[in-house]
Amino acid sequence: MTQTKLSVLLMIGAMFVFTLMDAVAKVLTQEIGVWPTLWTRYLGQAVLVFLIVLPRFGKIVKTSFPLLQLARSVFLMCATMCFFWGISNIGLAEATAIMDISPVLITLGAVLFLGERIGIRRLIGIIGALIGALIVIRPGSDVFSVYALFPLGAAICYSGYNIITRFVGAREDPWTSLFYTALFGAIVFSTIVPFHWQPLSVFTITLMAALSVMATSAQWLLIKALSLGEASLLAPIGYIALIFATLWGFLLFGDLPDQWTVIGALVIVASGVYVWSRERKAG
Secondary structure: OOHHHHHHHHHHHHHHHHHHHHHHHHHHHHHHOHHHHHHHHHHHHHHHHHHHHHHHHHHHOOOOOHHHHHHHHHHHHHHHHHHHHHHOOOOHHHHHHHHOOHHHHHHHHHHHHOOOOOOHHHHHHHHHHHHHHHHHHOOOOOOOOHHHHHHHHHHHHHHHHHHHHHHHHHHOOHHHHHHHHHHHHHHHHHHHHHHHOOOOOHHHHHHHHHHHHHHHHHHHHHHHHHHHOOHHHHHHHHHHHHHHHHHHHHHHHOOOOOHHHHHHHHHHHHHHHHHHHHHHHHO
């Protein structure tokens, strides 16, 4: 098997595990609340990452960009927080569809903050993705939920995280960034969770352990995929997460997206793939 094919399989695996993690997180938020779920996701990942990098811990903790690592950690923590609040109240497919506007927001952010150029075709793609998000969210309609704005906030925060990663990523070990983002979230949520603690059953403890393992595994699969394949090749594969999210939503919660959510999701995916294709040609 070639490196390219392996990277594609790893990327699909990452999206599979990420969306399954989201499904487990949705169950946990219903069992113990959002704050303990967030704490579990970050503390578990921090512990597991620490154990994985322990043989070279001294090298991993060294960073030349402490403020940027802090900014990345804040953006990712806010993205996770918004997304978990969203999926605790709306369907996985709807939340994932809205979150999928992040690639075009990254393009827009790169223009605004990194000075990258943008043409009329990319601008059309960005506008198209935003229209798709509005179709899913449907503000002003009877089906509108304020919780649908949380995945939108998650997409914005995740875009900020990725824009900083574009600068830091090539200069530092990915495990350094993974360690600091997990550690920061674990510290912050450890100060909040005592005020929202719930009694734990064997079922919830099992789910908490699974969430920690899935979060770390998904990140590892993503890092490994990007280390073997070109980001420009793997980027559109990320949209397969929408299929997996719909599958978990149906199997675990009996949720199926309505026709407007499907239409909005298709508009978002089409716009994202179009922007990606323009960036690949420009690159």
